[in-house]
Amino acid sequence: xxxxxxxRAARNESLFREVNENIARLEDRHGATVAGxxxxxxxxxxxxxxxxxxxxxxxxxxxxxPRQFLILPGHEDPRVEKVVETHRDYxxxxxxxxxxxxxxxxxxx
Numbered sequence: 001x002x003x004x005x006x007x008r009a010a011r012n013e014s015l016f017r018e019v020n021e022n023i024a025r026l027e028d029r030h031g032a033t034v035a036g037x038x039x040x041x042x043x044x045x046x047x048x049x050x051x052x053x054x055x056x057x058x059x060x061x062x063x064x065x066p067r068q069f070l071i072l073p074g075h076e077d078p079r080v081e082k083v084v085e086t087h088r089d090y091x092x093x094x095x096x097x098x099x100x101x102x103x104x105x106x107x108x109x
Contacts, residue, residue, distance in 0.1 A: 003098075014106040017042055017069065043075035044099075050075075052090045066104040067095045 019040055037059065041050045052072055062068045069081070071091050076083055080099035085092035095103045 014103055017063075017103075021063070039070060041072045041075055042069040043071040044077050044080055045075065048075065054090055062092055065094070067100045069093050069095065069103070 037056060038051045038053050039059065041048050041052055050072055052070060054070060059070070062070055068084070069092070071093055073086070073089075073091055076091055076093055080097065081093040081095050083091050084094050094100065
């Protein structure tokens with residue numbers, strides 16, 4: 001059974017993912033910016049509004065897996081996720097446990 005905190009964190013992460021999917025759709029429709037698409041950090045902190053820049057190819061690769069999220073370095077939370085790729089400006093994490101289950105259930109809603 002998952003804790004209320006895990007459920008809330010997973011829902012926050014899924015909300016950030018939904019916002020980023022809308023950004024990606026707008027980028028496809030209207031063209032990318034000079035620096036590349038700017039996305040919201042998808043960390044578990046509901047108060048985080050920091051941005052990260054990744055290429056569309058990276059974003060699409062991460063979105064292929066419902067448990068994967070893009071976050072800023074230092075925003076990882078080992079209670080709900082595992083870092084699977086480390087880059088200078090961003091991390092790719094896989095949500096684990098209840099957070100991962102919720103991420104799978106909410107993708108594409």
